[in-house]
Amino acid sequence: MAFALQEGEQVLWEGRPEKRIYVxxxxxxxxxxxxxxxxxxxxxxxxxxxxxxxxxxxxxxxxxxxxxxxxxxxxxxxxxxxxxxxxxLETFHYTVTNQRCVFEGGIFVRRRRSVPFHKITDVEVNQNIIEQGLGIWSLKVFTPGTGSVGVPGFEKAEIVFCGLLDADKPASIIQDALKKFKATGE
Structure with a gap:
Protein backbone atom coordinates (compact mmCIF):
# COMPACT_ATOMS: atom_id res chain seq x y z
CA MET A 1 0.00 0.00 0.00
CA ALA A 2 1.56 3.29 -1.09
CA PHE A 3 -0.43 5.64 1.11
CA ALA A 4 -0.03 5.85 4.87
CA LEU A 5 -2.89 4.90 7.13
CA GLN A 6 -3.99 7.52 9.59
CA GLU A 7 -4.21 6.85 13.30
CA GLY A 8 -6.98 4.35 14.02
CA GLU A 9 -7.53 3.66 10.33
CA GLN A 10 -8.01 0.08 9.17
CA VAL A 11 -8.24 -1.34 5.66
CA LEU A 12 -11.68 -2.88 5.08
CA TRP A 13 -11.31 -3.77 1.39
CA GLU A 14 -8.62 -3.59 -1.30
CA GLY A 15 -8.96 -4.30 -4.99
CA ARG A 16 -7.65 -3.88 -8.49
CA PRO A 17 -9.44 -3.90 -11.84
CA GLU A 18 -10.02 -7.24 -13.53
CA LYS A 19 -8.01 -7.90 -16.67
CA ARG A 20 -11.30 -8.12 -18.60
CA ILE A 21 -11.32 -4.33 -18.57
CA TYR A 22 -8.72 -4.48 -21.38
CA VAL A 23 -11.52 -5.47 -23.74
CA LEU A 89 -4.23 -1.08 -15.41
CA GLU A 90 -1.29 -2.39 -13.39
CA THR A 91 -1.06 0.91 -11.49
CA PHE A 92 -4.72 1.05 -10.42
CA HIS A 93 -5.31 0.24 -6.76
CA TYR A 94 -8.55 0.71 -4.84
CA THR A 95 -8.82 0.84 -1.05
CA VAL A 96 -11.70 1.30 1.38
CA THR A 97 -10.76 1.96 4.97
CA ASN A 98 -12.92 2.65 8.00
CA GLN A 99 -12.41 6.39 7.35
CA ARG A 100 -12.18 6.93 3.59
CA CYS A 101 -12.10 5.62 0.02
CA VAL A 102 -8.80 5.84 -1.86
CA PHE A 103 -7.97 5.51 -5.56
CA GLU A 104 -4.35 5.32 -6.74
CA GLY A 105 -3.10 5.01 -10.28
CA GLY A 106 -1.72 6.52 -13.42
CA ILE A 107 1.37 6.41 -15.60
CA PHE A 108 2.12 9.90 -16.86
CA VAL A 109 0.33 11.55 -13.97
CA ARG A 110 0.23 9.46 -10.82
CA ARG A 111 -2.89 10.26 -8.80
CA ARG A 112 -4.00 9.45 -5.32
CA ARG A 113 -7.52 10.58 -4.62
CA SER A 114 -8.91 10.13 -1.13
CA VAL A 115 -12.46 10.92 -0.05
CA PRO A 116 -13.31 10.83 3.65
CA PHE A 117 -16.69 9.36 4.56
CA HIS A 118 -18.04 12.66 5.88
CA LYS A 119 -17.86 14.04 2.31
CA ILE A 120 -19.51 11.08 0.52
CA THR A 121 -23.12 11.69 -0.52
CA ASP A 122 -23.80 8.69 -2.73
CA VAL A 123 -22.33 5.41 -3.90
CA GLU A 124 -23.40 3.98 -7.25
CA VAL A 125 -22.75 0.56 -8.77
CA ASN A 126 -23.34 0.38 -12.52
CA GLN A 127 -22.52 -1.41 -15.76
CA ASN A 128 -22.48 -0.02 -19.25
CA ILE A 129 -23.39 -2.33 -22.13
CA ILE A 130 -19.80 -3.48 -22.70
CA GLU A 131 -19.29 -4.13 -18.97
CA GLN A 132 -22.47 -6.22 -18.98
CA GLY A 133 -21.04 -8.46 -21.67
CA LEU A 134 -17.74 -8.78 -19.79
CA GLY A 135 -19.32 -9.34 -16.38
CA ILE A 136 -17.54 -6.43 -14.72
CA TRP A 137 -18.86 -3.45 -12.76
CA SER A 138 -17.94 0.11 -11.87
CA LEU A 139 -18.36 1.65 -8.45
CA LYS A 140 -18.71 5.44 -8.27
CA VAL A 141 -18.30 7.56 -5.15
CA PHE A 142 -19.99 10.97 -5.23
CA THR A 143 -19.46 14.06 -3.09
CA PRO A 144 -21.68 17.19 -2.92
CA GLY A 145 -19.63 18.99 -5.58
CA THR A 146 -19.49 16.12 -8.07
CA GLY A 147 -22.99 14.64 -8.13
CA SER A 148 -24.55 17.85 -9.38
CA VAL A 149 -22.03 18.42 -12.18
CA GLY A 150 -22.80 17.24 -15.69
CA VAL A 151 -25.72 15.89 -17.65
CA PRO A 152 -28.19 13.75 -15.66
CA GLY A 153 -27.09 10.13 -15.93
CA PHE A 154 -23.53 11.20 -16.75
CA GLU A 155 -22.53 12.84 -13.47
CA LYS A 156 -18.83 12.95 -12.73
CA ALA A 157 -17.91 10.91 -9.69
CA GLU A 158 -15.16 11.90 -7.28
CA ILE A 159 -13.71 8.37 -7.36
CA VAL A 160 -14.41 5.51 -9.77
CA PHE A 161 -13.39 1.91 -9.12
CA CYS A 162 -13.71 0.38 -12.60
CA GLY A 163 -13.37 -3.22 -13.72
CA LEU A 164 -14.64 -4.94 -10.57
CA LEU A 165 -16.02 -8.48 -10.65
CA ASP A 166 -17.98 -7.88 -7.45
CA ALA A 167 -18.74 -4.21 -6.88
CA ASP A 168 -21.48 -4.99 -4.36
CA LYS A 169 -18.95 -6.01 -1.70
CA PRO A 170 -17.03 -2.69 -1.57
CA ALA A 171 -20.30 -0.78 -2.07
CA SER A 172 -21.88 -2.46 0.95
CA ILE A 173 -18.71 -1.89 3.00
CA ILE A 174 -18.82 1.81 2.09
CA GLN A 175 -22.59 2.03 2.82
CA ASP A 176 -22.13 0.32 6.21
CA ALA A 177 -19.21 2.58 7.07
CA LEU A 178 -21.25 5.62 6.01
CA LYS A 179 -24.15 4.55 8.24
CA LYS A 180 -21.80 4.01 11.15
CA PHE A 181 -20.04 7.32 10.52
CA LYS A 182 -23.31 9.24 10.30
CA ALA A 183 -24.66 7.58 13.43
CA THR A 184 -21.55 8.02 15.59
CA GLY A 185 -19.49 10.67 13.82
CA GLU A 186 -16.48 8.36 13.91
Missing part, protein backbone atom coordinates in the same frame (compact mmCIF):
# COMPACT_ATOMS: atom_id res chain seq x y z
CA UNK A 24 -13.69 -2.56 -22.63
CA UNK A 25 -10.81 -0.10 -22.91
CA UNK A 26 -9.94 -1.56 -26.32
CA UNK A 27 -13.49 -1.02 -27.55
CA UNK A 28 -14.06 2.37 -25.95
CA UNK A 29 -10.75 4.15 -25.52
CA UNK A 30 -8.01 2.55 -27.60
CA UNK A 31 -9.89 2.30 -30.88
CA UNK A 32 -11.34 5.80 -30.45
CA UNK A 33 -7.91 7.23 -29.62
CA UNK A 34 -6.38 5.41 -32.60
CA UNK A 35 -9.07 6.72 -34.95
CA UNK A 36 -8.59 10.28 -33.73
CA UNK A 37 -4.81 10.11 -34.06
CA UNK A 38 -5.00 8.48 -37.50
CA UNK A 39 -7.54 11.10 -38.55
CA UNK A 40 -5.20 13.86 -37.48
CA UNK A 41 -2.31 12.19 -39.33
CA UNK A 42 -4.47 11.83 -42.44
CA UNK A 43 -5.47 15.49 -42.27
CA UNK A 44 -1.86 16.57 -41.85
CA UNK A 45 -0.73 14.35 -44.72
CA UNK A 46 -3.39 15.84 -47.02
CA UNK A 47 -2.15 19.31 -46.11
CA UNK A 48 1.44 18.18 -46.73
CA UNK A 49 0.45 16.80 -50.17
CA UNK A 50 -1.28 20.06 -51.09
CA UNK A 51 1.72 22.10 -49.96
CA UNK A 52 4.09 19.76 -51.85
CA UNK A 53 1.97 20.02 -55.00
CA UNK A 54 1.85 23.80 -54.73
CA UNK A 55 5.60 24.08 -54.14
CA UNK A 56 6.35 21.91 -57.19
CA UNK A 57 3.74 23.61 -59.39
CA UNK A 58 1.71 20.44 -59.82
CA UNK A 59 -1.83 20.89 -61.08
CA UNK A 60 -3.24 18.10 -58.92
CA UNK A 61 -1.87 17.06 -55.53
CA UNK A 62 -0.73 13.49 -55.17
CA UNK A 63 -2.68 11.88 -52.32
CA UNK A 64 -0.97 8.49 -52.45
CA UNK A 65 0.72 9.25 -49.12
CA UNK A 66 -2.57 9.40 -47.20
CA UNK A 67 -3.63 5.73 -47.47
CA UNK A 68 -0.10 4.47 -46.97
CA UNK A 69 0.34 6.69 -43.91
CA UNK A 70 -2.90 5.35 -42.43
CA UNK A 71 -2.04 1.73 -43.24
CA UNK A 72 1.34 1.96 -41.53
CA UNK A 73 0.48 4.31 -38.66
CA UNK A 74 -2.79 2.73 -37.45
CA UNK A 75 -1.19 -0.47 -36.09
CA UNK A 76 1.61 1.49 -34.44
CA UNK A 77 -0.84 3.88 -32.76
CA UNK A 78 -3.06 0.97 -31.70
CA UNK A 79 -0.08 -0.95 -30.26
CA UNK A 80 1.12 2.12 -28.34
CA UNK A 81 -2.35 2.71 -26.94
CA UNK A 82 -2.70 -0.94 -25.88
CA UNK A 83 0.73 -0.81 -24.21
CA UNK A 84 -0.26 2.38 -22.37
CA UNK A 85 -3.54 0.94 -21.07
CA UNK A 86 -1.89 -2.35 -20.08
CA UNK A 87 0.54 -0.47 -17.85
CA UNK A 88 -2.19 1.89 -16.64
Missing amino acids: MWLLTRVILMSLVICGILAYLSVIACVIYAAAHHMKEPVFILVPSLLIFSAPVVLACALFYYRHL
Whole structure:
Protein backbone atom coordinates (compact mmCIF):
# COMPACT_ATOMS: atom_id res chain seq x y z
CA MET A 1 0.00 0.00 0.00
CA ALA A 2 1.56 3.29 -1.09
CA PHE A 3 -0.43 5.64 1.11
CA ALA A 4 -0.03 5.85 4.87
CA LEU A 5 -2.89 4.90 7.13
CA GLN A 6 -3.99 7.52 9.59
CA GLU A 7 -4.21 6.85 13.30
CA GLY A 8 -6.98 4.35 14.02
CA GLU A 9 -7.53 3.66 10.33
CA GLN A 10 -8.01 0.08 9.17
CA VAL A 11 -8.24 -1.34 5.66
CA LEU A 12 -11.68 -2.88 5.08
CA TRP A 13 -11.31 -3.77 1.39
CA GLU A 14 -8.62 -3.59 -1.30
CA GLY A 15 -8.96 -4.30 -4.99
CA ARG A 16 -7.65 -3.88 -8.49
CA PRO A 17 -9.44 -3.90 -11.84
CA GLU A 18 -10.02 -7.24 -13.53
CA LYS A 19 -8.01 -7.90 -16.67
CA ARG A 20 -11.30 -8.12 -18.60
CA ILE A 21 -11.32 -4.33 -18.57
CA TYR A 22 -8.72 -4.48 -21.38
CA VAL A 23 -11.52 -5.47 -23.74
CA MET A 24 -13.69 -2.56 -22.63
CA TRP A 25 -10.81 -0.10 -22.91
CA LEU A 26 -9.94 -1.56 -26.32
CA LEU A 27 -13.49 -1.02 -27.55
CA THR A 28 -14.06 2.37 -25.95
CA ARG A 29 -10.75 4.15 -25.52
CA VAL A 30 -8.01 2.55 -27.60
CA ILE A 31 -9.89 2.30 -30.88
CA LEU A 32 -11.34 5.80 -30.45
CA MET A 33 -7.91 7.23 -29.62
CA SER A 34 -6.38 5.41 -32.60
CA LEU A 35 -9.07 6.72 -34.95
CA VAL A 36 -8.59 10.28 -33.73
CA ILE A 37 -4.81 10.11 -34.06
CA CYS A 38 -5.00 8.48 -37.50
CA GLY A 39 -7.54 11.10 -38.55
CA ILE A 40 -5.20 13.86 -37.48
CA LEU A 41 -2.31 12.19 -39.33
CA ALA A 42 -4.47 11.83 -42.44
CA TYR A 43 -5.47 15.49 -42.27
CA LEU A 44 -1.86 16.57 -41.85
CA SER A 45 -0.73 14.35 -44.72
CA VAL A 46 -3.39 15.84 -47.02
CA ILE A 47 -2.15 19.31 -46.11
CA ALA A 48 1.44 18.18 -46.73
CA CYS A 49 0.45 16.80 -50.17
CA VAL A 50 -1.28 20.06 -51.09
CA ILE A 51 1.72 22.10 -49.96
CA TYR A 52 4.09 19.76 -51.85
CA ALA A 53 1.97 20.02 -55.00
CA ALA A 54 1.85 23.80 -54.73
CA ALA A 55 5.60 24.08 -54.14
CA HIS A 56 6.35 21.91 -57.19
CA HIS A 57 3.74 23.61 -59.39
CA MET A 58 1.71 20.44 -59.82
CA LYS A 59 -1.83 20.89 -61.08
CA GLU A 60 -3.24 18.10 -58.92
CA PRO A 61 -1.87 17.06 -55.53
CA VAL A 62 -0.73 13.49 -55.17
CA PHE A 63 -2.68 11.88 -52.32
CA ILE A 64 -0.97 8.49 -52.45
CA LEU A 65 0.72 9.25 -49.12
CA VAL A 66 -2.57 9.40 -47.20
CA PRO A 67 -3.63 5.73 -47.47
CA SER A 68 -0.10 4.47 -46.97
CA LEU A 69 0.34 6.69 -43.91
CA LEU A 70 -2.90 5.35 -42.43
CA ILE A 71 -2.04 1.73 -43.24
CA PHE A 72 1.34 1.96 -41.53
CA SER A 73 0.48 4.31 -38.66
CA ALA A 74 -2.79 2.73 -37.45
CA PRO A 75 -1.19 -0.47 -36.09
CA VAL A 76 1.61 1.49 -34.44
CA VAL A 77 -0.84 3.88 -32.76
CA LEU A 78 -3.06 0.97 -31.70
CA ALA A 79 -0.08 -0.95 -30.26
CA CYS A 80 1.12 2.12 -28.34
CA ALA A 81 -2.35 2.71 -26.94
CA LEU A 82 -2.70 -0.94 -25.88
CA PHE A 83 0.73 -0.81 -24.21
CA TYR A 84 -0.26 2.38 -22.37
CA TYR A 85 -3.54 0.94 -21.07
CA ARG A 86 -1.89 -2.35 -20.08
CA HIS A 87 0.54 -0.47 -17.85
CA LEU A 88 -2.19 1.89 -16.64
CA LEU A 89 -4.23 -1.08 -15.41
CA GLU A 90 -1.29 -2.39 -13.39
CA THR A 91 -1.06 0.91 -11.49
CA PHE A 92 -4.72 1.05 -10.42
CA HIS A 93 -5.31 0.24 -6.76
CA TYR A 94 -8.55 0.71 -4.84
CA THR A 95 -8.82 0.84 -1.05
CA VAL A 96 -11.70 1.30 1.38
CA THR A 97 -10.76 1.96 4.97
CA ASN A 98 -12.92 2.65 8.00
CA GLN A 99 -12.41 6.39 7.35
CA ARG A 100 -12.18 6.93 3.59
CA CYS A 101 -12.10 5.62 0.02
CA VAL A 102 -8.80 5.84 -1.86
CA PHE A 103 -7.97 5.51 -5.56
CA GLU A 104 -4.35 5.32 -6.74
CA GLY A 105 -3.10 5.01 -10.28
CA GLY A 106 -1.72 6.52 -13.42
CA ILE A 107 1.37 6.41 -15.60
CA PHE A 108 2.12 9.90 -16.86
CA VAL A 109 0.33 11.55 -13.97
CA ARG A 110 0.23 9.46 -10.82
CA ARG A 111 -2.89 10.26 -8.80
CA ARG A 112 -4.00 9.45 -5.32
CA ARG A 113 -7.52 10.58 -4.62
CA SER A 114 -8.91 10.13 -1.13
CA VAL A 115 -12.46 10.92 -0.05
CA PRO A 116 -13.31 10.83 3.65
CA PHE A 117 -16.69 9.36 4.56
CA HIS A 118 -18.04 12.66 5.88
CA LYS A 119 -17.86 14.04 2.31
CA ILE A 120 -19.51 11.08 0.52
CA THR A 121 -23.12 11.69 -0.52
CA ASP A 122 -23.80 8.69 -2.73
CA VAL A 123 -22.33 5.41 -3.90
CA GLU A 124 -23.40 3.98 -7.25
CA VAL A 125 -22.75 0.56 -8.77
CA ASN A 126 -23.34 0.38 -12.52
CA GLN A 127 -22.52 -1.41 -15.76
CA ASN A 128 -22.48 -0.02 -19.25
CA ILE A 129 -23.39 -2.33 -22.13
CA ILE A 130 -19.80 -3.48 -22.70
CA GLU A 131 -19.29 -4.13 -18.97
CA GLN A 132 -22.47 -6.22 -18.98
CA GLY A 133 -21.04 -8.46 -21.67
CA LEU A 134 -17.74 -8.78 -19.79
CA GLY A 135 -19.32 -9.34 -16.38
CA ILE A 136 -17.54 -6.43 -14.72
CA TRP A 137 -18.86 -3.45 -12.76
CA SER A 138 -17.94 0.11 -11.87
CA LEU A 139 -18.36 1.65 -8.45
CA LYS A 140 -18.71 5.44 -8.27
CA VAL A 141 -18.30 7.56 -5.15
CA PHE A 142 -19.99 10.97 -5.23
CA THR A 143 -19.46 14.06 -3.09
CA PRO A 144 -21.68 17.19 -2.92
CA GLY A 145 -19.63 18.99 -5.58
CA THR A 146 -19.49 16.12 -8.07
CA GLY A 147 -22.99 14.64 -8.13
CA SER A 148 -24.55 17.85 -9.38
CA VAL A 149 -22.03 18.42 -12.18
CA GLY A 150 -22.80 17.24 -15.69
CA VAL A 151 -25.72 15.89 -17.65
CA PRO A 152 -28.19 13.75 -15.66
CA GLY A 153 -27.09 10.13 -15.93
CA PHE A 154 -23.53 11.20 -16.75
CA GLU A 155 -22.53 12.84 -13.47
CA LYS A 156 -18.83 12.95 -12.73
CA ALA A 157 -17.91 10.91 -9.69
CA GLU A 158 -15.16 11.90 -7.28
CA ILE A 159 -13.71 8.37 -7.36
CA VAL A 160 -14.41 5.51 -9.77
CA PHE A 161 -13.39 1.91 -9.12
CA CYS A 162 -13.71 0.38 -12.60
CA GLY A 163 -13.37 -3.22 -13.72
CA LEU A 164 -14.64 -4.94 -10.57
CA LEU A 165 -16.02 -8.48 -10.65
CA ASP A 166 -17.98 -7.88 -7.45
CA ALA A 167 -18.74 -4.21 -6.88
CA ASP A 168 -21.48 -4.99 -4.36
CA LYS A 169 -18.95 -6.01 -1.70
CA PRO A 170 -17.03 -2.69 -1.57
CA ALA A 171 -20.30 -0.78 -2.07
CA SER A 172 -21.88 -2.46 0.95
CA ILE A 173 -18.71 -1.89 3.00
CA ILE A 174 -18.82 1.81 2.09
CA GLN A 175 -22.59 2.03 2.82
CA ASP A 176 -22.13 0.32 6.21
CA ALA A 177 -19.21 2.58 7.07
CA LEU A 178 -21.25 5.62 6.01
CA LYS A 179 -24.15 4.55 8.24
CA LYS A 180 -21.80 4.01 11.15
CA PHE A 181 -20.04 7.32 10.52
CA LYS A 182 -23.31 9.24 10.30
CA ALA A 183 -24.66 7.58 13.43
CA THR A 184 -21.55 8.02 15.59
CA GLY A 185 -19.49 10.67 13.82
CA GLU A 186 -16.48 8.36 13.91
